[in-house]
Amino acid sequence: MTQTLSQNWDLDTFFPGGSDSQAFQDYLTKLKEDLERLNIRVKDMFAPTASDQLAGFSALIHEVQDTAVRLREASAFTSCLTAQDMKDNKATLLSGTVKSLRATYATILTNIERILTEIPEDLWLELVRHPEFEAISFYLGERRQAAREKLSPDMEALVSDLSVDGYHGWGELYNTTVGNMAIPYEDNGETKHLSVGQAQNKLSDPDKTVRDTMFEKWEKAWSAHADFCSDALNHLSGFRLSLYKNRGWHDVHKEPLDYNRMSGQTLQAMWKAIDDHKSYLLSYFERKAQLLGVEKLDWNDVSAPIGNVSKAVSYDEAADFIIKHFETFSPKMASFTKKVFEESWIEAEDRPGKRPGGFCTSFPDSKQTRIFMTYSGSASNVATLAHELGHAYHQHVMNDLPPMAQQYAMNVAETASTFAELIVADASIKEAQNKDEKIALLDNKIQRSVAFFMNIHARFIFETAFYEERKRGLVPVSRLNELMVQAQKEAYKDALGSYHPHLWASKLHFYLTQVPFYNFPYTFGFLFSAGVYLKAMEEGQDFENRYIALLQDTASMTVEQLAHKHLDADLTSTAFWESAIQLVLQDVNEFLTLTNE
Known part of the structure; x- marks a missing residue:
């Protein structure tokens, strides 16, 4: 089949020239100046103590949000550069610059937290009901509570500064080391040196000897x-x-x-x-x-x-299949996904030098996302592609919310991705051409x-x-x-x-230096999305708008509140989790039945 879709992403839309981009250098220079000016401003700022002072505080919060959006844009760009070529030393240096800017922003947030803790309780209650702050009241309240559990603002600012070359530096050094690793592999008498990502794909080869x-x-x-x-x-x-x-x-x-x-x-x-x-x-x-x-x-x-694992799925075939089955649940998600493929938002080429794994990152200043993976045509690759497209759609439906209402955590981020993966996995099984293919797809899902x-x-x-x-x-x-x-x-x-x-x-x-225990959120997202999937199967396309509403609330409440509001479920009870697990048990039972012969 003729390949029509590009498997390389378009980063020039943001800053032409890659790690040599002058436009990106200018963007960083302006961002650095704005961050430094904002840092000085908030350091000496006092908390509002009366209603007539809320307008000034609102202007400050808007400025902080605007700066955060541009910082996320810069961070996403350097993440893409270092992922597509782990030997791009200029990209690594740019990534270090962005991490330094993030440390300055962390100091700004620390001082914002200080200001929030100093707001009198009666004015605070008025603030969270104010139209200017209502959409971000949960986030502000979260930061206010967090500040009470941390060190003094000066000490927290020092921690942020020291972490750039200390804490984050260890994470960067690990990435550099992995990027330089080459694992030898014999292929038809020829010794090849595979990247970590390429070698990892060989660990699931059909041939046990391999x-x-x-x-x-x-x-x-x-x-x-x-x-x-x-x-x-x-x-x-x-x-x-x-x-x-x-x-x-x-x-x-x-x-x-x-x-x-x-x-x-x-x-x-x-x-x-x-x-x-x-x-x-x-x-x-x-x-x-x-x-x-x-x-x-x-x-x-x-x-x-x-x-039957011999069937390779071309990139174009995978795109068509995913769009088709997203359509059965959500025409809006299908339309968005079609745009992602057509406008080259995905880096999927199978080549050495790329970092292992896959991710989706958002460019909030441009209201776009980019997806990274290594596509080799396996059923697992199709699932990964659907997974990352779920992430992209989640950010898409959040784009018009205030930036502070877009800060959803990784556990609910994994909900949208795993939900998309479930749609495609189940569709693949239902459309299997024969028993062997169905067994193979069930196995992949299990x-x-x-x-x-x-x-x-x-x-x-x-x-x-x-x-x-x-x-x-x-x-x-x-x-x-x-x-x-x-x-x-x-x-x-x-x-x-x-x-x-x-x-x-x-x-x-x-x-990863964002947060430790970057593991259980995946399991949470998998099972929570299974609960969402059960609702979607009951309601079909009628659930589309409710699903969007759920995603839009992911940064504005706890997961327990989210489940109660949109699924009428209690996450502190095993009952919800057990009902979600039944989907997995159905797959296992079907697999055992089909392979009983």
């Missing part, structure tokens, strides 16, 4: 870099723990829970419901082992394809459930245990390997024949 060979090289490569990764992980966590100690925070889950606007009770209810139903996945493991002709699945067999219920649970268990040990001192490589294998055995109910000791080194999410 999987086993690549997994051995994969472990060896990460073992060779383990000392450095251990340093990075220990220092990132050490920074956080020192900050927590000085703030008087004793629970390592406090920051990620606050960031995700969810309670510990909700997190516990979710994990309990999952743990209570893992036995169904063990039945799937046993059947899959039989089909693969092995006694017990190894780590690198879990994501191995089953059934693999993602395994990832959310077990792989991510293992990461959560590991990270929790690691932080407790890190409080007592540095954790060496050997112990990190032990903690990871222990976590994997617990999460997978000791059902595998081998494990991945260096997952703590190879998983980028442990080295």
Whole structure:
């Protein structure tokens, strides 16, 4: 089939010239000047104490929001540059400049928080009802409460400044190291050197020999870099723990829970419901082992394809399929998705030098998004593409809200993406051409459930245990390997024949500096979106506008409030999570029935 859609994104729309863009340099210069001026202004500003002073405060908040939008634009651009070519040293330098600007903005926010805490209670109640502030009252209240739990504004500003070269520097160094890694691979007698992203794709190859060979090289490569990764992980966590100690925070889950606007009770209810139903996945493991002709699945067999896997899906075919099935649920989402493909908002080319994984980032000043992935034609690639398009649509429906009402957390961000993925996965299964293809697609879908219920649970268990040990001192490589294998055995109910000791080194999410525990939000989003999906199946296109309303509220309330308002559900109870898990159990039962012969 003729390829008509570009697999390279268009970044020149924002700033022509890539990392050499003079327009971007000018944008950064103006942004830096505005940030410095705003920083001086808010540092010496007093809180409003009367109603007639709210107009001045409103003007300040508008200026802060405008600056935040431009900072997000700059950050998105450098993220795209470094992802598309991890050896682009100029892009890395630009990324460092943007991180420095973000530190200045963090100082501004700290002073905004100080101002918010100084507002008298009676005026505060008036402010949150004021038309100028109503849409962002939740965000302002959140910042006000956060300020009361932190250090003094001067100390928090110092933390932000020091974190650029200390805390964030470790994350950047990890990315640079991974970008320079090359893993050897024999292909028809020729030795190729694969990027981490390319090598990762080989770990799910249909041929077990290829999987086993690549997994051995994969472990060896990460073992060779383990000392450095251990340093990075220990220092990132050490920074956080020192900050927590000085703030008087004793629970390592406090920051990620606050960031995700969810309670510990909700997190516990979710994990309990999952743990209570893992036995169904063990039945799937046993059947899959039989089909693969092995006694017990190894780590690198879990994501191995089953059934008719020879069919590759071209990029154009994937685009048509996704748009078609988005249309059955939401014509608005389908129309938006068509625009994304046609206007080259996606970087999907399979080539060396790209960073591993996939992401969607927003350019709020331009009201656009960009999607990054490596597309090689697998069913998993199609699912990833749908996933990232869900992220893009989420931001799209938020574009006209005030910037402070767009700051949704990663758990609800994963809701829109996983919802889109579910639509496409189910459609793929229903349209399977034969039994073998249906089995293959079901297997692929169940693999993602395994990832959310077990792989991510293992990461959560590991990270929790690691932080407790890190409080007592540095954790060496050997112990990190032990903690990871222990976590994997617990999460997978000791059902595998081998494990991945260096997952703590190879998983980028442990080295992200936005927030720790960048794991459970994916599982939350998966199951929460399943709850949304159940509603959508009941109501069809009648649910479209309700879905948009739900997405638009994701930055304006806690997840418990969001579920109560739009789904009439209680997230602190296992009942909601168990109903969502039934979708997974249906897939497992169908897989077992189809493969019974």
